[in-house]
Amino acid sequence: MNMKIRLFIAFIFLQLPLLASANVITVSDAWIRSAPPNAPVLGAFMQLRNNSNSDVKLISANAQGYGRVEIHQSSEDNGVMRMQKQDFAPVAAHQSLNFKPGGWHIMLIRPTKVPTTGAHVPIQLTFDNAPLQTIDFVVKQSNVKTHHHH
Numbered sequence: 001m002n003m004k005i006r007l008f009i010a011f012i013f014l015q016l017p018l019l020a021s022a023n024v025i026t027v028s029d030a031w032i033r034s035a036p037p038n039a040p041v042l043g044a045f046m047q048l049r050n051n052s053n054s055d056v057k058l059i060s061a062n063a064q065g066y067g068r069v070e071i072h073q074s075s076e077d078n079g080v081m082r083m084q085k086q087d088f089a090p091v092a093a094h095q096s097l098n099f100k101p102g103g104w105h106i107m108l109i110r111p112t113k114v115p116t117t118g119a120h121v122p123i124q125l126t127f128d129n130a131p132l133q134t135i136d137f138v139v140k141q142s143n144v145k146t147h148h149h150h
């Protein structure tokens with residue numbers, strides 16, 4: 001093998017870990033708002049960052065131990081917070097979408113058991129245009145008050 005080819009092969013192998021870590025979508029600040037033990041629903045929040053040149057949609061979220069998991073968006077209607085199920089959450093190319101109380105959230109419906117503060121809940125995120133990711137959401141207290149009306 002000549003030197004040029006050897007260097008080329010070494011170069012490719014050095015790049016592999018970098019390529020593997022460059023996710024299309026970066027998920028950060030993943031947390032679930034703590035709730036009383038009898039809570040019928042829990043809200044999960046996160047920041048989605050699209051590192052690619054293409055628009056990406058979050059098309060579903062799944063977690064074990066819940067009757068159903070949905071993508072929701074809250075909005076204010078005459079001073080009352082309301083939320084609606086969404087078919088997807090759009091993350092435009094090179095943009096971020098922030099899931100936060102009072103806005104976009106993942107709704108964990110009918111928990112078998114409400115997780116306690118500090119617990120980790122894995123949630124699987126499915127995208128139309130990016131690999132599936134399973135993210136650890138940490139249960140935290142929040143002093144932001146929002147009232148949900150279905």
Ligand SMILES: [Cu+2]
Nearest residue numbers: 072083105107
């Ligand atoms: Cu909701």
